[in-house]
Amino acid sequence: MAQLWSRAMTATTINDAEIAKFTAMAEEWWDPKGKFKPLHKFNPVRLGYIREHLLAHFGRDGTAMRPFEGLTILDVGCGGGLLCEPLTRLGATVTGIDAAERNIAIARIHAEKSGLAIDYRATSSEALAAEGAQYDMVLNMEVVEHVDNVPLYMKSCADLVKPGGLALTATLNRTLRARAFAVFAAEHILRWLPVGTHDWNKFLTPDEIKTLLTRNGLRVIGETGVVFHPLGDEWRRSRDMGINYMVMAERPKA
Template identity: 40%
Template sequence: MTATVNADPQELAKFSELAHRWWDPNSEFKPLHQINPLRLDWIDSLARLPGRRVVDVGCGGGILAESMARRGASVLGIDLATKPLRVAQLHAMEAGVEQLQYREVPAEALAVEMPGAFDVVTCMEMLEHVPEPASIVRACHALVKPGGWVFFSTINRNAKAFVFAIVGAEHVLKLLPKGTHEYARFIRPSELAQWCRDAGLVLQQTRGMEYNPLTQRCWLSGDTSVNYLVACRKPA
């Protein structure tokens, strides 16, 4: 890896340490397993996954990538954390999931290598972990073909998000390991919307994603004050 790669070594190490627990639905990744069907259905409802060529940017251990492949998409998952990628590859192989590949490559490098190659680009729970999120947004725009869909999810930056995502989730309820998130890296919807516009993407939909840790229920809403999802399209 070179110094120009848009990644934080500490962030990569953090997720690599937990890699072996990625597919344990009762591990630190339990919330990810619980929200995955919701975000999968939302992506599928807009982009119609069967038969689509998809790249999942920042795929981690492959929870979303594998579920999109099971829906009938041809999926490439990319990440820069080696151990989670190996876990993702092993799980897909053991589960016999077809039309699913993984690569350790920066989004920006893949965008140069395969511009306009994908019908759908997903980048979920990843922007808040990189030094230059706007660069990832530009790469996603380059990767998707004209008329294609780009999906992001991240966490808002405000007092409520700090209380819910860090104090509540990491320290009180212990849903996530301490240090999973850094408040200064949270992203306001207005900031993400501006990066999308600057990259040439057209916003289609913004949805809040809410999660009740007591009932373990999650749902989409109009409340984007903590977790939220954004759907964009590249003009045809």
């Protein structure tokens, strides 16, 4: 934890180098064989976990065509909208924010072509929190390892959760296995990601994430690892949180 708390505090969570990195790849967000191929493969397990918790937490009917009608969802660091669009189709009112304006432009164009009404904004979590906005669910998916000022970022994400709402954080564990697989193998051998996509030193452990959630008034209600099964060419949930993992939390009702 000392490493986490000793990081220099800055006035913003935006890391310009990270924004430039993802802006350069923005045109490929919706290409399932392009540079975001890993996210396209990862999406079904993410969506399944989100859907399962939304249904249970808000008492929704899983057989309905649009079970999340009336629920508001915020996707922080939404990129091209890979989660925003399917959640909108399931009935949710979705807001997607990203600090990279090019990502937002791509997301808007794709949503319009798909006939989906999604509120996309080029902004940061702390700026939105300062406006007093709150949502039934806040998604923080594979973003925390790319921001500056992690404590501020996690606080702003927590502040955006309504009382009785949910917060989901997905990221990479700071383990040697994650360094070997998610960085070296994924970038240099398998070529799943461009070299330099991840900095292992910025990965957070599950305990660090849970501490940041609880210190900002949230209660952890679930966690799962996510592992890749090469024979099935798919990602699945697992008890193994040594590389990829997700943590679900809720804000208690007032």
